[in-house]
Amino acid sequence: MNSVFEYFISSEIFKEILECVEYLHSSDPPVIHRDLKPDNILIGHTIESNRFVKLCDFGLATDHNIDRQTASRYEHSVVGTLAYMAPEVVSGKQYNHKSDIYSLHIIGEQLFGIDLQASQSFEANESAFKQCIQCMYQMLKKMAKTPNWRKRPDCREVLATHNDWGINKTVVANHKEFNSSVYCTVFDSETSA
Template sequence: MPFDFSHVFSGHHNNHDDGPHSAHKKKEYTFDHDVIGQGGYSQVMRAHWKARDGMVVAMKVVRKEAVKDREGYLKLIGCGFSRINTHPNICAGLDWFESTHKFYIAFPLLTGGELLERLNKRGRFTEDAVRNVMRVMLNTLSFIHSHGIIHRDVKPDNFLYRTPESEVDDIVLIDFGISKVLDTESEDDPRDQFEVGGTPGYAAPEVFCGIGYGKNSDLFGAGVIGYNLLSSWSPWESRDTVALIQETSRTTVNFPPGPFEGVSEQAKSFIRHLMQPPSRRPSAKKALQHVWLAEPVKPVEQDHKLGSHEIEQTGIQPLVPHPTIKPEHPIARQLTAQPAELKL
């Protein structure tokens, strides 16, 4: 069931004690005290939707003070989600409402954990498993791009599994919190966005250097994820945020022989393909035509090369989540005022 968006565009908002007129919808839910996700200005908790026979949902509660671009946010949860809520690999909103101080967005409850968690727990994926995951990922990105949305935070933390028993490629894209909703839905990609935002190490270099970026900036993050899955490693050595931003500007991606033992040259070529400079980086639609993805889809019996006990013996360190830099972050403001000098 799609959102009811009428209250987004009605212009009916007030600051009285009873709050915006959609606030009455909160009574349609019973909230658990079980917080299943936490951010700087938001929480995700379980809730029961009375109008749907007590259906359990993941309710994201966002403090309005954290939403600097109120118009853009309403555009996202209104127009944006309505464009993409039919795709099976997108966690689209089921319902939303607001109170005086908070936004509430109900999402399907996904219980399988993050792609990043599965990778750190079970070890690097087989090449066939990575191929299947990347097909789903690129199809999902191609879909949102064709509907005029740039995700802007493509990373393994933002892909969830539906259940703990989900197949390796049963991933769902989440967290459109800093996504950009373009005015038109088309295949064009003019690379005319300048607002800084994303996760260092996954955000494309051009996002931080003031030259303008577009939909194919999401492909850089997909390439880094592919690198992670094939090796359990990060392509970057830096941990400091500013140093990491500088390091991602490298045009050469290295594949150390240990972590990439047995990985085909075609797979490495695919990763390089996604992590090219923006002028040569493909769209998601074109990336799906890469020769490495051309092999027929086949079931994956063993989706991991190393178990957790074997990971400990190799000395491979778990991949560490990096926080998202939102446009209002001090580093984002600094880079907006003085774009990083990156060679692209």
């Protein structure tokens, strides 16, 4: 991703997805979605903020009450979409809400155009932009952590580092192409939130 504008929009969308999943994980008892993928993320428009993100398809979701057994027929079963499934789920081992974090790392790779399996070189011209991409790369690596999946960060921990991997609006506003009509329109609609 070489455009500061694309990165800004992607980081704002990823932040909203993380907030949605954090809401599930902080419920009492915590809810594991178990089928996070782009097809189950809706992006709509509102007059107030011009964009909102919603999660859908809770057919495989289960609560994760560590104090008692849940009645879910899917508890610790191999369910979800294979390409987004955490390794501990695929192997049929016990798992918790951190399996959703693995799915979010795959979504993040796609959203930001980062491939953790390939050697990464960041071509961004602006040093602040390049630093954000590098921070996102490191965060996605932590979110993918295997085999010690219990050390994956929670959504709240990823959100707490948003200032490191998210683009500051002033970086976008000071960008040389900011005054072009196409980017100015996109930025105005994104920042009116």
